[in-house]
Amino acid sequence: MSNEYRPEGIRPYIDIARIDHWFKNAFMVMGVALAFFYKPDLFNGDSVWRLILAVGLTCLVASSNYVLNEYLDAEMDRSHPTKCNRPAARGAIKGSIAFTEWIVLGMIGVGFGFRLGLGFGLSALSLWVMGCLYNIRPIRMKELPYLDVLSESLNNPIRLFLGWFALVPDHMPPLSLAISYWMVGAYFMACKRYAEYRTIDDPERAARYRKSFKHYDLRRLMASIAFYLSLAGLFGGIFVVRYKFELILAMPFVAGFFAMYMAMTLEDDSPVQNPEKLYKRKGFFAFALLCAAIFVGLMFVEIPAMYPMFRVDSVGFPPLWRLGE
Numbered sequence: 001m002s003n004e005y006r007p008e009g010i011r012p013y014i015d016i017a018r019i020d021h022w023f024k025n026a027f028m029v030m031g032v033a034l035a036f037f038y039k040p041d042l043f044n045g046d047s048v049w050r051l052i053l054a055v056g057l058t059c060l061v062a063s064s065n066y067v068l069n070e071y072l073d074a075e076m077d078r079s080h081p082t083k084c085n086r087p088a089a090r091g092a093i094k095g096s097i098a099f100t101e102w103i104v105l106g107m108i109g110v111g112f113g114f115r116l117g118l119g120f121g122l123s124a125l126s127l128w129v130m131g132c133l134y135n136i137r138p139i140r141m142k143e144l145p146y147l148d149v150l151s152e153s154l155n156n157p158i159r160l161f162l163g164w165f166a167l168v169p170d171h172m173p174p175l176s177l178a179i180s181y182w183m184v185g186a187y188f189m190a191c192k193r194y195a196e197y198r199t200i201d202d203p204e205r206a207a208r209y210r211k212s213f214k215h216y217d218l219r220r221l222m223a224s225i226a227f228y229l230s231l232a233g234l235f236g237g238i239f240v241v242r243y244k245f246e247l248i249l250a251m252p253f254v255a256g257f258f259a260m261y262m263a264m265t266l267e268d269d270s271p272v273q274n275p276e277k278l279y280k281r282k283g284f285f286a287f288a289l290l291c292a293a294i295f296v297g298l299m300f301v302e303i304p305a306m307y308p309m310f311r312v313d314s315v316g317f318p319p320l321w322r323l324g325e
Contacts, residue, residue, distance in 0.1 A: 024155075058124065069134070153188070157178040187232060250294045
């Protein structure tokens with residue numbers, strides 16, 4: 001039996017699937033909450049099983065992308081102070097096995113995704129295709145300035161669609177929220193780029209690690225962060241006014257969340273370089289959960305007194321709770 005198939009040889013292939021990154025599929029929650037807001041009668045046992053299957057399939061597609069990313073990035077990762085310890089960068093991965101793992105995970109995730117409906121299947125396929133466009137030459141968008149951020153963060157609205165289509169297969173979700181979600185993801189990714197560039201602190205080494213860093217500097221990255229956050233606020237505001245005005249009460253908490261994230265971005269050896277480990281920042285993680293709970297909760301609350309106060313008309317979605325008359 002060759003070493004690649006022994007227990008100690010299997011572990012690197014489990015590692016490159018990055019199971020610890022599956023938490024990013026929590027971005028599906030917004031699509032799920034939106035679906036329940038749109039159709040409150042979806043609160044039933046069948047929805048639970050559909051969601052479990054949807055999350056599992058999304059995790060498989062995401063892992064397929066992670067396998068591809070790590071194998072193709074092995075040479076560049078050797079120039080990064082911490083990613084040089086990844087299995088592919090250490091030479092612990094055999095290309096033929098990694099290629100098989102990439103294909104099998106993607107085929108299972110996308111193939112069974114179509115069993116949940118055309119919308120979910122196409123969204124799962126889009127998530128997989130974006131992984132290919134992001135990593136594979138000659139396109140390899142991760143090496144193009146700004147497109148590296150915009151293409152990777154496009155996975156956010158795709159995950160929103162996955163959460164939505166898992167429950168509502170025959171209607172599109174509001175595009176204003178999807179675009180805002182995209183720009184929120186771009187904000188997170190630009191913060192990560194800023195923190196990485198600042199940590200490496202060597203333009204030549206940074207360019208070897210990521211070719212887009214040939215164009216970036218701290219000033220340009222900070223300007224892009226402001227740009228993405230502004231667009232996120234604009235399209236998020238359109239959604240709030242158009243569909244659920246009560247969400248305006250969550251905005252101070254959301255703004256505080258983005259401020260805390262920026263404060264962490266500016267720390268030395270910033271933790272936003274590894275967002276999958278941010279749960280270890282207990283204060284930040286607790287506040288993030290609070291913001292999510294307030295945002296999702298307000299989607300199901302109606303406060304009639306707010307509408308004449310701000311001269312806004314109610315869209316009329318049936319609320320779960322009504323506060324006041």
